[in-house]
Amino acid sequence: MNLTVNLERLQANYRIICEQLNGGRAAAVVKADGYGLGCVEVSTALAQQGCRHFFVAQLSEGQLLREALEDVEIHVFNGAMPGTVDDLIEHRLIPALNSLDQIERWAKAAAQRGAELPATIHLDTGMNRTGLGADETAMLIDEPWRLDALNVVHVMSHLGSADVTGSSQPAEQLRRFEACRRQLPMGFASLANSAGIFLDPAYHFDLVRPGVALYGGNPHPDQRNPMQQVVTLTAPILQVRNVAVGDFVGYAATHEVTRPGKVAAIPVGYADGFLRSASNTGIARVGSVQVPIVGRVSMDLITIDVTDVADSELHPGAPVELIGDQVPIDEVARRGGTIPHEMLAALGARYERSYVGRDPSSPTPEQPKTRAARHPSSPRPERPET
Amino acid sequence: MNLTVNLERLQANYRIICEQLNGGRAAAVVKADGYGLGCVEVSTALAQQGCRHFFVAQLSEGQLLREALEDVEIHVFNGAMPGTVDDLIEHRLIPALNSLDQIERWAKAAAQRGAELPATIHLDTGMNRTGLGADETAMLIDEPWRLDALNVVHVMSHLGSADVTGSSQPAEQLRRFEACRRQLPMGFASLANSAGIFLDPAYHFDLVRPGVALYGGNPHPDQRNPMQQVVTLTAPILQVRNVAVGDFVGYAATHEVTRPGKVAAIPVGYADGFLRSASNTGIARVGSVQVPIVGRVSMDLITIDVTDVADSELHPGAPVELIGDQVPIDEVARRGGTIPHEMLAALGARYERSYVGRDPSSPTPEQPKTRAARHPSSPRPERPET
Numbered sequence: 217m218n219l220t221v222n223l224e225r226l227q228a229n230y231r232i233i234c235e236q237l238n239g240g241r242a243a244a245v246v247k248a249d250g251y252g253l254g255c256v257e258v259s260t261a262l263a264q265q266g267c268r269h270f271f272v273a274q275l276s277e278g279q280l281l282r283e284a285l286e287d288v289e290i291h292v293f294n295g296a297m298p299g300t301v302d303d304l305i306e307h308r309l310i311p312a313l314n315s316l317d318q319i320e321r322w323a324k325a326a327a328q329r330g331a332e333l334p335a336t337i338h339l340d341t342g343m344n345r346t347g348l349g350a351d352e353t354a355m356l357i358d359e360p361w362r363l364d365a366l367n368v369v370h371v372m373s374h375l376g377s378a379d380v381t382g383s384s385q386p387a388e389q390l391r392r393f394e395a396c397r398r399q400l401p402m403g404f405a406s407l408a409n410s411a412g413i414f415l416d417p418a419y420h421f422d423l424v425r426p427g428v429a430l431y432g433g434n435p436h437p438d439q440r441n442p443m444q445q446v447v448t449l450t451a452p453i454l455q456v457r458n459v460a461v462g463d464f465v466g467y468a469a470t471h472e473v474t475r476p477g478k479v480a481a482i483p484v485g486y487a488d489g490f491l492r493s494a495s496n497t498g499i500a501r502v503g504s505v506q507v508p509i510v511g512r513v514s515m516d517l518i519t520i521d522v523t524d525v526a527d528s529e530l531h532p533g534a535p536v537e538l539i540g541d542q543v544p545i546d547e548v549a550r551r552g553g554t555i556p557h558e559m560l561a562a563l564g565a566r567y568e569r570s571y572v573g574r575d576p577s578s579p580t581p582e583q584p585k586t587r588a589a590r591h592p593s594s595p596r597p598e599r600p601e602t
Numbered sequence: 603m604n605l606t607v608n609l610e611r612l613q614a615n616y617r618i619i620c621e622q623l624n625g626g627r628a629a630a631v632v633k634a635d636g637y638g639l640g641c642v643e644v645s646t647a648l649a650q651q652g653c654r655h656f657f658v659a660q661l662s663e664g665q666l667l668r669e670a671l672e673d674v675e676i677h678v679f680n681g682a683m684p685g686t687v688d689d690l691i692e693h694r695l696i697p698a699l700n701s702l703d704q705i706e707r708w709a710k711a712a713a714q715r716g717a718e719l720p721a722t723i724h725l726d727t728g729m730n731r732t733g734l735g736a737d738e739t740a741m742l743i744d745e746p747w748r749l750d751a752l753n754v755v756h757v758m759s760h761l762g763s764a765d766v767t768g769s770s771q772p773a774e775q776l777r778r779f780e781a782c783r784r785q786l787p788m789g790f791a792s793l794a795n796s797a798g799i800f801l802d803p804a805y806h807f808d809l810v811r812p813g814v815a816l817y818g819g820n821p822h823p824d825q826r827n828p829m830q831q832v833v834t835l836t837a838p839i840l841q842v843r844n845v846a847v848g849d850f851v852g853y854a855a856t857h858e859v860t861r862p863g864k865v866a867a868i869p870v871g872y873a874d875g876f877l878r879s880a881s882n883t884g885i886a887r888v889g890s891v892q893v894p895i896v897g898r899v900s901m902d903l904i905t906i907d908v909t910d911v912a913d914s915e916l917h918p919g920a921p922v923e924l925i926g927d928q929v930p931i932d933e934v935a936r937r938g939g940t941i942p943h944e945m946l947a948a949l950g951a952r953y954e955r956s957y958v959g960r961d962p963s964s965p966t967p968e969q970p971k972t973r974a975a976r977h978p979s980s981p982r983p984e985r986p987e988t
Contacts, residue, residue: 247873247901247902248871248873248901248902249873252873273869273873273901273902273903274869274902293902294840294869294902295840297838297840297869297918297919298838298918298919299919314840314841314867315841315843315918317841317918318841318918340843342849342850342855343850343851343852343853344843344845344849344850344851344852344859344865344897344905345851345852345867345897345900345903345905346840346841346867346903349843349844351844352843376850376852376853376854376855377853377854377855380854380855383854383855385850385855452683452684454680454681454683454700454732455700455701455703455704455732457701457726457730457735458735458737459730463728463730464728464729464730464762464771465729465730465731466729466730466731466762467729467762467763468762468763468766468769469728469762469763469766469769469771473730479730481700481731481732483659483660483680483683485634486943486944486947486948487633487634487635487638487659487947487948489948491877491944492940492941492944493879493939493940511730511731514731515633515634515659515943515944515947516633516634516659516660516679516680517659517731517732519730519731532683532684532701532703532704533683533684533685553879554878554879555878557872557901558872558877558878558901561872561873561901562872562873562875562948
């Protein structure tokens with residue numbers, strides 16, 4: 217099985233986003249190992265397009281990215297958690313300060329060092345997840361000395377419902393963010409995630425923070441997807457069998473065969489991040505034929521009904537497309553009852569990733585085209601039989 | 603955040619399984635990196651308990667395990683797929699031959715080498731996933747020369763519904779397996795997975811193949827769990843906030859606050875394998891209090907309602923139990939609409955795993971107690987602030 221990441225299309229998606237902006241800049245959200253696609257590879261490709269602002273969730277992700285990219289801003293959403301200060305400073309990472317507690321910790325570190333430290337201030341405007349709430353924001357406005365030791369390069373908030381058609385939440389969050397901005401006029405401002413970018417220019421401010429749209433996910437699932445598909449997941453047929461009417465397929469016998477046909481087993485399962493919730497609802501592509509996943513997705517295997525596929529396509533080793541141009545990531549996610557973000561991030565520990573479309577004009581040295589799976593159990597790729 | 607694997611309890615679970623048997627042996631299913639808990643660590647601990655038969659899904663998993671354990675049988679469920687023969691032989695791996703096609707490929711390799719090769723024959727008895735179907739099994743019985751070049755050490759089938767109360771499928775699979783065995787009387791026989799082991803001794807044969815029960819999952823979810831919990835997942839509080847009636851929490855505003863209270867954010871999300879399907883349904887434990895997950899699980903964060911938790915437990919960095927003795931893996935899975943197998947396997951690429959309870963009488967050299975996360979973005983553990 218093979219997960220192919222098309223870096224040219226990733227770069228094209230970045231340009232599509234930049235074209236939406238009127239003078240503002242586009243960052244890149246590359247947390248969760250670049251939405252499962254390789255933080256360093258993805259970030260390097262985007263840096264080639266001029267991206268200079270990167271966002272990760274965890275300190276450790278920032279450390280890894282800093283080793284790859286020396287001259288970009290790296291922001292860490294989790295912020296200055298206890299125990300992280302020294303490493304944040306050492307790797308020149310900018311914490312999103314989510315609370316007065318984090319502001320105090322970061323300011324204290326700056327005072328101890330006798331130097332201003334760069335910071336993002338994260339204001340919550342209605343998600344009630346992370347970021348300074350209205351109470352803490354009011355206190356910060358009243359006591360601006362809390363930021364004296366810091367260089368606030370960026371003030372951000374995050375939209376909770378920008379992809380929910382008809383929701384009043386984005387406009388309310390925008391109103392609150394603008395109100396705070398008037399009283400905390402520091403650094404550049406950002407509010408928009410992927411969905412916010414395509415909602416309205418009012419959400420753009422100085423910087424937008426696309427995530428899933430870069431990776432091909434549709435920022436507004438009920439509209440045409442303006443992004444290009446970035447990911448292709450294929451796997452070889454392990455086995456094809458004949459099935460008869462009344463046969464059952466898979467665990468708990470959830471699929472009953474209703475016409476004589478054929479079922480193929482594919483060596484991909486939920487341990488690979490192919491969510492079990494796609495049981496009996498997902499699809500795949502064999503040659504030019506779309507086929508249904510039948511029965512439960514199991515840990516290492518899925519079963520597909522290949523009755524309508526030509527015999528010539530059904531030999532062991534023949535490729536099956538599980539995600540790709542004909543099986544878009546949004547549809548895979550929707551059929552599994554989730555969102556492309558989760559599918560991408562789950563795309564497992566057991567895949568070898570291949571990268572195609574690396575910009576030939578890249579100023580960086582030639583990179584290997586294949587990256588080993590993250591899983592430790594892949595000492596080397598399986599080789600074709602000779 | 604930290605995923606702790608209790609190897610003593612894993613070993614206790616192995617002994618509990620062995621006690622069910624009447625002279626038969628117990629193998630261990632360690633595919634998917636040992637159900638997400640570390641194939642090598644888990645297998646080494648079980649080998650110390652006398653386990654000599656290990657099952658993985660993929661060639662690459664078998665290669666890794668062979669490097670760690672020299673003198674055990676390692677079976678590969680995916681079998682002799684195209685392109686795998688040389689590596690299987692080199693690492694002394696025993697393929698589960700799932701089809702006449704795989705038997706032919708493996709026999710041809712044996713003939714070319716002029717030496718018998720060991721093999722498992724996998725008979726399908728009703729799951730229609732992998733394994734020789736009735737048609738191929740009949741052909742094999744009629745043409746026993748197909749196995750002439752092979753040393754069949756093991757004949758297996760797999761139960762599809764042994765954990766489904768009242769299902770007639772296990773008995774039907776048992777009947778078919780016994781019928782085949784009478785005509786293919788080679789090697790030792792195995793049929794039972796975790797659920798089959800606790801179903802009835804008739805399913806035990808020579809070898810049983812427990813998977814999820816070893817790792818603490820309940821083999822029969824509607825009965826008392828005879829296994830010990832193996833996994834503990836804890837994470838620190840990132841931030842605590844006050845929320846008011848009418849506030850919303852998380853993406854798409856799916857949770858509305860109905861009493862004044864507190865919400866804590868925890869830096870664990872679906873990118874860590876904490877499935878998004880636990881949104882608004884999961885639970886956690888803070889101190890001695892069980893608390894609900896409120897709002898959507900997001901990529902790197904979950905939010906919990908901590909209104910009923912003492913303030914002394916609610917500082918940033920305070921531990922929250924997401925899986926453990928008080929939050930069993932079965933309940934976590936059930937609340938997420940899935941099975942413990944998927945939760946375990948999904949327990950992500952971003953955790954550091956710690957191992958406790960390693961048998962001090964271990965004949966193997968002392969092992970490090972902590973293993974780095976599989977994720978490449980963890981150059982080193984975060985250290986406590988000094």
